[in-house]
Amino acid sequence: MDPSDSWTSGRPEFARVSAAEAVLADLRNAIEKGELAVGTRLPSEAALAARYGVSRSVVREALRSCETLGLTRTQTGRGTFVIADHVATDLTVGEFSSREIAEARPHVEIPAAGLAARHGSEAVRAEIRRLADEMNRVTDPPRWVKLDGEFHAAIARAGNNRLIAAWQATMRAALLRQSETLNLVARRRDAANTEHAAIVTAIEAGDADRAEAAMAEHLDRVREALERLRG
Numbered sequence: 001m002d003p004s005d006s007w008t009s010g011r012p013e014f015a016r017v018s019a020a021e022a023v024l025a026d027l028r029n030a031i032e033k034g035e036l037a038v039g040t041r042l043p044s045e046a047a048l049a050a051r052y053g054v055s056r057s058v059v060r061e062a063l064r065s066c067e068t069l070g071l072t073r074t075q076t077g078r079g080t081f082v083i084a085d086h087v088a089t090d091l092t093v094g095e096f097s098s099r100e101i102a103e104a105r106p107h108v109e110i111p112a113a114g115l116a117a118r119h120g121s122e123a124v125r126a127e128i129r130r131l132a133d134e135m136n137r138v139t140d141p142p143r144w145v146k147l148d149g150e151f152h153a154a155i156a157r158a159g160n161n162r163l164i165a166a167w168q169a170t171m172r173a174a175l176l177r178q179s180e181t182l183n184l185v186a187r188r189r190d191a192a193n194t195e196h197a198a199i200v201t202a203i204e205a206g207d208a209d210r211a212e213a214a215m216a217e218h219l220d221r222v223r224e225a226l227e228r229l230r231g
Contacts, residue, residue, distance in 0.1 A: 018141050019054045021184045023062035026052070031071050031082055042072065042080040061142065065181040068093055069229075087230055091181075094174035098230075101174055102223050106216065108167045109152065113199055113215035114208035115159025124158040125204050132200045136193050144189060145180045151196060155203070155215075178226075186225040195221060 030036045042048065048059045063080055066072045070088025074080040091098040116128070131151040138144050149172055156168035182188045195218040202211035 018184070019052070019058045020061040020065075020141060021187075023048070023052050023054060023059060024065050024184050027062060027066050028069070028071060031066075032085055034085060036082050038082050038085055040082045041078075042082070044079070057142075061180065062184070064177065065184050068177055068181045069185070089230060091178075091226070091230065093177040093181075096171070096174045098178065098226050101171060101178060102219075102226065104167075104171065105219050105222075108164060108171070109156070109219065110212045110215045112156045112159055112161075112164050112168065113203065113211040115161055115164065116155050117203045117206050117208040117211040119160050120158035120203060124154065128154050128158065128203060129200050132193070132196045135196065141183055141189075142180075145176055145183060148179045148192070149176045155199070158203070178222075182222065182225055182229070185229055188222070188225055191221060192218070 027036070027042075036042070042063075043051070045056045045059045045063075048063075049056045052059070063072065063074065067074060067080075068091055070084055070091060071082065071086075072080050073083045093101060116124070120128070128151065131147055131154060135144055135147045135151065138147065152175065153165075153168060153172060156165045179188075195214070198214040199211060199218060202214050
């Protein structure tokens with residue numbers, strides 16, 4: 001019998017959190033307590049979905065964040081394996097590490113916010129506002145993460161600097177993974193919405209200094225959340 005089979009047979013009780021957040025929390029707890037030991041292959045997505053009473057897409061969302069935390073690794077054709085019993089010091093988000101992302105973002109996104117305030121057209125500013133407003137309304141976490149990526153990309157394009165837009169686009173996949181994990185683990189969504197609103201207000205006012213300061217504040221809060229997540 002696979003060691004994970006007996007663990008799969010139970011179904012945990014969940015607090016009022018999103019399904020993916022609850023799945024991730026239970027997996028993380030089991031790994032950190034040694035119930036799912038290093039080297040264990042996790043049950044299939046279908047088995048996990050049955051255990052938790054959720055869809056396979058919810059399971060995949062939780063597994064992506066579990067891998068970002070450095071607890072598991074998915075190997076194509078073999079499955080997902082536990083590789084550590086504690087969160088990694090430097091998280092891996094797509095092609096980059098959280099350290100690389102944190103070091104690079106201020107050099108791209110802070111000036112991007114300033115350029116958006118200086119050069120953004122009415123249409124582009126309206127699109128940035130629309131994305132921020134929609135993020136305040138949506139209740140579906142994956143949809144919010146997608147909008148978060150579109151919001152930052154729209155700001156990068158707004159300043160009419162193709163290099164800045166290209167640099168931001170290079171980070172986008174990693175930023176989406178990071179945003180997904182922060183929203184599952186650190187519950188950053190409401191705070192991020194407030195920070196985004198300050199950025200939008202400054203861009204709409206054409207105030208480049210305030211836009212850059214608001215973006216810097218947002219990135220500082222993201223960095224602090226990542227540091228707390230790593231413990």
